[in-house]
Amino acid sequence: MLQSPHESQWSPAAPAQPIRRDLAGPWHSEAACQRDEAGLFFAPSQEPTAARLSREQAAKSVCARCPVLLECREHALLQPEPYGVWGGLTAAERRVVLGRRRRRQAAEAA
Numbered sequence: 001m002l003q004s005p006h007e008s009q010w011s012p013a014a015p016a017q018p019i020r021r022d023l024a025g026p027w028h029s030e031a032a033c034q035r036d037e038a039g040l041f042f043a044p045s046q047e048p049t050a051a052r053l054s055r056e057q058a059a060k061s062v063c064a065r066c067p068v069l070l071e072c073r074e075h076a077l078l079q080p081e082p083y084g085v086w087g088g089l090t091a092a093e094r095r096v097v098l099g100r101r102r103r104r105q106a107a108e109a110a
């Protein structure tokens with residue numbers, strides 16, 4: 001079973017882009033979703049689209065008031081995390097961000 005961000009055992013990697021907060025710090029313990037009792041962050045199997053959209057919106061609302069949103073998002077982008085809402089982004093949204101980041105980095109390298 002997938003774990004919420006603060007339940008997993010991981011070490012944050014260096015961010016590809018500078019962010020304000022210290023990724024080496026114990027931000028994991030500050031996560032607003034430490035008790036995801038409603039199961040907002042990961043989809044149950046065969047979840048209908050309307051239910052998924054509603055659940056993801058509720059998860060994003062938690063993320064929006066999370067003090068470690070940026071650290072969590074960068075972690076999810078760097079791993080990358082293939083499932084769930086991390087840092088206020090769904091997996092599909094993270095793929096878009098990663099694609100843009102790769103294109104920007106390729107353009108800068110050219």
Ligand code: SF4
Binds near residue numbers: 005
């Ligand atoms: S940003 Fe969202 S998923 Fe990440 S730790 Fe905070 S509440 Fe959890």
